[in-house]
Amino acid sequence: MKIIMKTISMVFLSSISLLLGQLDHIIISEVVLTPSDGEYLEINNPTSSVVDLSNYYLTDATNVSSNKFYYNLPSGENFWSESSSDFICRFPLGYTIQAGSSIKISLRSNNLYQNTYGDTADLALDGSMLNVLEGTNTKGNVGLPKLSNSSEPLILFYWDGSSEVIKDVDYLMWGNNSYALDKSGVSGYLADTPVQNQSFMPVHATNEKLVRLDKSSEGEETQTGGNGITGHNETSEPLSNTWMVASLTSSKPEILNLSLSPSNPFIDDSLKFEVSVTDDEGISSVMLRYEFQQQVNSVAMSVSESSSSIYSVQIEPLGEIGSIIYSVIAEDLSGLKDSTSRIAVAINEPIAELTIASLLADFNDYLGQTVQFNAVVTVPAGILRTNRVQVFVQDKSERGILLDAPTSSEPLSRGDSISITGPLSAYLSSSGDLQPQIQDANVNILSSGLSIPVVDLGDLGSIYKFNEVTQFNYPDASQNIDVIKYMNSYVKLSGKIVSRSDDLGGGSNIELQDEEGAFTTVRIWNSANILLDESGDIINTLVDSLLRVGSSVEIKGIGGQYLSSSQIQPAYASDISEKLEGEVGSFKATLDIPPYPFVPQLGEVISFQYSFPSDARIKLRVFDINGRLITTLYDEYRGVSFEKTARWNGRDNLNRLVPSGTYLIHLDIVNSLTGKNYQKIAPVVIAAYEN
Numbered sequence: 003m004k005i006i007m008k009t010i011s012m013v014f015l016s017s018i019s020l021l022l023g024q025l026d027h028i029i030i031s032e033v034v035l036t037p038s039d040g041e042y043l044e045i046n047n048p049t050s051s052v053v054d055l056s057n058y059y060l061t062d063a064t065n066v067s068s069n070k071f072y073y074n075l076p077s078g079e080n081f082w083s084e085s086s087s088d089f090i091c092r093f094p095l096g097y098t099i100q101a102g103s104s105i106k107i108s109l110r111s112n113n114l115y116q117n118t119y120g121d122t123a124d125l126a127l128d129g130s131m132l133n134v135l136e137g138t139n140t141k142g143n144v145g146l147p148k149l150s151n152s153s154e155p156l157i158l159f160y161w162d163g164s165s166e167v168i169k170d171v172d173y174l175m176w177g178n179n180s181y182a183l184d185k186s187g188v189s190g191y192l193a194d195t196p197v198q199n200q201s202f203m204p205v206h207a208t209n210e211k212l213v214r215l216d217k218s219s220e221g222e223e224t225q226t227g228g229n230g231i232t233g234h235n236e237t238s239e240p241l242s243n244t245w246m247v248a249s250l251t252s253s254k255p256e257i258l259n260l261s262l263s264p265s266n267p268f269i270d271d272s273l274k275f276e277v278s279v280t281d282d283e284g285i286s287s288v289m290l291r292y293e294f295q296q297q298v299n300s301v302a303m304s305v306s307e308s309s310s311s312i313y314s315v316q317i318e319p320l321g322e323i324g325s326i327i328y329s330v331i332a333e334d335l336s337g338l339k340d341s342t343s344r345i346a347v348a349i350n351e352p353i354a355e356l357t358i359a360s361l362l363a364d365f366n367d368y369l370g371q372t373v374q375f376n377a378v379v380t381v382p383a384g385i386l387r388t389n390r391v392q393v394f395v396q397d398k399s400e401r402g403i404l405l406d407a408p409t410s411s412e413p414l415s416r417g418d419s420i421s422i423t424g425p426l427s428a429y430l431s432s433s434g435d436l437q438p439q440i441q442d443a444n445v446n447i448l449s450s451g452l453s454i455p456v457v458d459l460g461d462l463g464s465i466y467k468f469n470e471v472t473q474f475n476y477p478d479a480s481q482n483i484d485v486i487k488y489m490n491s492y493v494k495l496s497g498k499i500v501s502r503s504d505d506l507g508g509g510s511n512i513e514l515q516d517e518e519g520a521f522t523t524v525r526i527w528n529s530a531n532i533l534l535d536e537s538g539d540i541i542n543t544l545v546d547s548l549l550r551v552g553s554s555v556e557i558k559g560i561g562g563q564y565l566s567s568s569q570i571q572p573a574y575a576s577d578i579s580e581k582l583e584g585e586v587g588s589f590k591a592t593l594d595i596p597p598y599p600f601v602p603q604l605g606e607v608i609s610f611q612y613s614f615p616s617d618a619r620i621k622l623r624v625f626d627i628n629g630r631l632i633t634t635l636y637d638e639y640r641g642v643s644f645e646k647t648a649r650w651n652g653r654d655n656l657n658r659l660v661p662s663g664t665y666l667i668h669l670d671i672v673n674s675l676t677g678k679n680y681q682k683i684a685p686v687v688i689a690a691y692e693n
Contacts, residue, residue, distance in 0.1 A: 026232045028053055030158055030172045031104060031214040034250065035206060038147035040118035041109040043156065047099045048218040050343045054597030055093035056685060058171065059134065059159050060107070062148060063088035064181055072157055073185055075134065076166050086143035087150075091131040096664045096687035098599060102343040104217075107131070109148045151205055153177030160231050166190055170229050170236040174245075175202040176212065183237065191229050194237040201241040213248045216331070218341040220244060246337075254340035255281040255332035262328070262345075268352045269321050276314040277303065277342075281334040288313040292328035294320055294349075303330070324349050359399030361426065362438060365474055368426045373440070377403075378452050379418040380492040381560055381573040388529050393445075394490055394560050395420065400457045402491035402560070403440060410445040419448040428476060435563050436474055436483045438490070456558060457493040461581075462609070462647050464495035465516040468561065469568050486568045488561035493570065495522070496556045496581045502549060505538040512549055514557065517635075518651070523569040524549075524557055532575045545578055554581040589615045589643045593669045593682035599689035602652025602659050608686055613645040614671050615680075621670040624650060624686075632660060635667075639674065652688050662690040 025048045032044035043060075047053050061072045063082035072090060075081040082090040089109070099105055108115035108123035115123045125131055128144045142148060149156070158171040167190040175182060182200045185191040203212055220234070221244040228235025260277040267273055279288050288303040306312035313330075320326065325348050331341040356375045361368055377395035380402060386392065393414055396402035405422065406429075414420065424443030430436050459467045471484040497514040500521075504510045510533055512524035528534045533549065535541045548555055556579050559572040572578055595610040614620045622636035633655040635648055650667070654660055664687050671680040 025049065025218055025220065027171055027230070027234075028058075028099060028158070029214065029217070029220065030156065030174050031217050032106075033149070033156060033174060033176075033212040035149045035151050035176070035212070036208050037118065038149075039110055039114040041147060041149050042106050042115060042123060043109065044104050044106050045099065045158065046104040046214075046217045047101055048341070048343060050101050050345070052101055052598050053099050054599070054687070055097045055099060056095045056597065056687075057160055057162050058093045059090065059161060059168075060093075060131070061088075061090035061157050061159070062150075062154050063090045063140075063142075064155060064157075064183060066181060071183060072159060073168050073183075073188065073191070075161055075168055078135075081134075082140060087146045087148060089127060089142045089148055090134055090140045091127060092134050094125070094130050094132060095685060096599065097125070098687075111144065150177070153180055153205075155181050155183060157183070167229075169231040170234075171231050173236040173239065174212070174241065175200065177205050178202060185229060192227060192235075194229065195224075195235060200237055201239065201243075203241050203245050204247060206247045209250045210247050211250050211252075213246055213252070213254075213338065215244055215246055215337075216339050216341060217254070218329070218331075218343075248336070248338065252336055252338055253282065254338045255279050255285060255334050257330055257332050257340055257342050260330055260342050260345070262347060265347075267347065267349055269323055269349055270319045270352065272316055272319055273326070274314060274316045275303070275328065275330075276312065277330050278311050279313055279330075279332045280311050281332070284335045286333045286335050286337075288330060288332045290315050290328060290330055292317075292326055294326045295322065295324055320349050322349070323351055357399035358395075358397050358401040358403050361403070362401060362472070365426070365438065366477075369477070370425060370427070372423065372425050374421070374423045376419065376421050376448065378455055379414050379416055379420060380454055380456075382414045382416055385530050385573045386527055386560065386571050394492065395422065396455045396492050398455065400455065400491070401488070403438060404490045405443050405445070406439045406441050408440070408443040408445045410447070412447055414445065414447070415450065417452045417454060418450050419452050421446045421448055428474070430476060430478055430483075433565050434479075434483065435566060436476055436479070436485050437563075438474070438485070454492065457488060457491055459488075459493055459495045461496055462649055463516055463518040463520070463607075465497050465514060465522045465568075466518040466520040468493060468495050468522055468570070469520055484566070486561055486563050489563060491561050492558065493561050494556065494558045495570065496554065497522075499549060499551050499553050499555060502551060504534060508536075510534060510549075514555070517648070519657075523564070523567065524559070525562070525564075525569045525571045527571065530573055532572055532578065542575055545575055548578055548580055555579065556581040591615060591669065591671050591680035591682055592645075593667065593684050595667060595684040595686055599687035600652065601689050601691050603691040607649045607651045609647060609649040610667070610684075610686075611645065611647050612669050612682070614640065614643060614669075615673060616640075616643045617674050619672045619674060621668070622648060623668050623670070625666045625668060626660075627664050627666065631655075632665060650686070660688065662688045664688075 028047045031046040034042050065083035070080045105124040108126040111128040112126045133140045155175040159168045161168040179200050179202050182197040184194045184197050186193040220239050223239040224235040230236045258278045263274045275290050291300045301315050303313040303315040325346050327344050327346045329342045329344045333339045377397040380396050381394040383391045383393050391407050393405040422443050424440040427441040428438045470487045472487050473482045475482050497516040500515050501513040509527040515521050526533050528536050533545050540546050558577040559570040562569045592613045600606040600608045619639045623634045624632040669682040
């Protein structure tokens, strides 16, 4: 394959790429101007995240002489040339580009693209791409070519549909700069590069194409103070340095299966990197680039003796904890380059000490064995049970365990840091509930007055998380036993009280439900003197007023299980408090949904944020694309402005999974004092599940 033109030293480009690092937005990576039937562009996602293209747009439709520019789109006027050979279009709703992947967009029809190249494009202008105005053709005449073979810009941009300004994503120009764009002085925009200083590419001949040299770099483009989606000045890219004219059949190296061994390295491990690289023309170089402790390094990878496509390199132990960020750049004999997305891996200290989490994870290996570890007392003896000496402890692994009949030279208090030595055992009740514990432990106090480690399960779906179970293969049982993950752990969760029963077997039972619909029991023992005393009389009117049906409360306590159902046991009155709904809000109505799809069939949920003003009735509902109500997530009056996190599990109001597709979340707010109505709508995409 013959490279037609290359205007920059590849060595220099490599050093620039290392300095600038991984791009944080998608970019245009290839463009074909001629033959006209084969016009297309390629868009690459060099980031480590899936990008939802629902609010991305593409255009060549500027008209400098009549002041019609793409950045006028928010106004609805003078935003394209209206020429039959020009276009301004939008990507399909819910369409995504995977991390490290590319897509090709035919700027003609699918049939013309297939007739030219023998395969199909991912999207086509005269097909799946959308007009920017419903009912108005903004894609030009289907019979005419779109990209000028003399001079024109091509602009990829982002608009959320409500902002008064758009955001540039990438900007390419060829021929000359007579159609260059400069938003300097336009209201709402920062200064672009002056037209006369903007770089452009030459027009390529038939059987050639414009190719970005490195799919992960924009060269010396200004990265701050610009109108770009991540703050870049997209008009400042030195196109003549970052792009080249190449043969139409030229392709970049294919880089696959980048791996690191060991996958969870420690500071004293040597690190081996391996990758598969292929190219029709042959490989010139494969380089590993990595950053550690703010130092950027580039190391050549060697081809394997057993396979001509496998490259590897080993680096010495890093000797410090931190995060190594690495990627691979490959260059073929034509000078075309490609790179992987950057991958970050933590470098940790070797695991030395035993934790409660690791003890429970390898329960059968330690069962009956004497173990030693350190922890903090969360609930001392004589509070949750008075007929036995039982102490609850927790360590930095955010898991707790019961010490049954421990021996200590001094009484143990809450907040004591202790050293524990004793055999791991378990108590199997007649109902089939299992209680892992340390039996007859020897305990030494190391220090006192430490803060109490608590597992914060969050505000949303906290009981749902609390009910997560772990299976124990206990030898004395006929089958594996499900035990809640946070058994004996000191946790914090929240929910709404749905029932309350006092004076039940020496305590009270409060049924708590979270926004996911999950339940747990709050068991308040009279021995703890939180709500009732040993005689069953109310001794704390404040706690009594909090624990009313319909109240939202936050509970801290020891996780437990009774008759295979979860329960949490507070030990102190301070473990019970009123639950505020979120952060105090800014009295605005907002709805912010992440732009990525989710798969409910795999148990995935979509988390999002919304806020509302004071003294308002709030309805948060999900509709399908045809306007049919799917489910109501929230419907209540609130007197105080809050910012909240919510989530949807992809189910309707009958708890049935809904089909894949695009859905609309509506936030409807009516101010009870003024009658003013607020409405926010945002799309959410359920991806198709392929088994």
